[in-house]
């Protein structure tokens with residue numbers, strides 16, 4: 001059974017003296033072997049969330065309030081600095097371009113790697129099915145992802161991430177760079193996943209989208225939960241999931 005439990009979770013990003021602009025002080029610090037002072041920025045501050053099957057959670061909040069970080073924390077991209085995180089169920093994170101890929105590896109190897117990371121075996125049939133969904137030229141399978149346009153890259157990542165159904169679906173910026181033909185096809189596949197996933201969490205600035213799609217909205221502010229609003233059951237899976245970024 002899919003579930004997400006976060007208890008008093010904090011996440012601090014290390015800054016490694018990124019705000020120390022004095023070259024002299026940094027060089028002297030090294031010469032004197034002073035350990036570089038590690039500063040941090042608290043992106044998630046004491047957040048507790050309990051989600052069970054059927055949850056459709058919208059994450060709202062101004063720029064920098066912690067929406068993407070919270071999704072990455074749930075996806076396991078970043079570990080919590082403190083608090084408890086317990087997740088059960090397989091997660092499909094659609095968190096934007098570049099997450100988890102090596103641009104110097106060829107497309108086929110990246111796809112295999114991504115499948116293995118999510119615990120799937122990259123059999124020839126599955127690899128063919130994924131590539132067919134991208135509608136890209138077959139020769140591109142052997143090219144490094146660095147040579148792909150952002151739209152092509154999105155096709156490869158989307159086709160790979162959505163090749164299997166999800167228990168927990170996490171959606172951040174997505175679908176904004178693919179062309180119209182692919183978007184329609186991707187949207188159809190995504191809607192199916194939203195429909196079948198036990199838990200869906202969507203980060204968005206589009207309040208209309210969240211209200212139509214979710215049964216509760218969490219408003220974040222400076223990494224904290226400012227409010228949590230339960231909604232009436234959303235209209236089942238409205239066909240307007242393409243996100244417009246603010």
Ligand SMILES: Nc1ncnc2c1ncn2[C@@H]1O[C@H](COP(=O)(O)OP(=O)(O)OP(=O)(O)O)[C@@H](O)[C@H]1O
Pocket residue numbers: 013014041042043061062063064065066067068069070
């Ligand atoms: N890799 C990083 N290193 C250091 N700080 C980061 C990093 N990523 C995000 N932050 C900081 O963490 C805080 C939360 O950022 P996050 O991207 O999660 O916000 P967001 O709500 O998704 O913003 P947006 O609506 O603009 O996408 C911000 O203060 C941001 O500057």
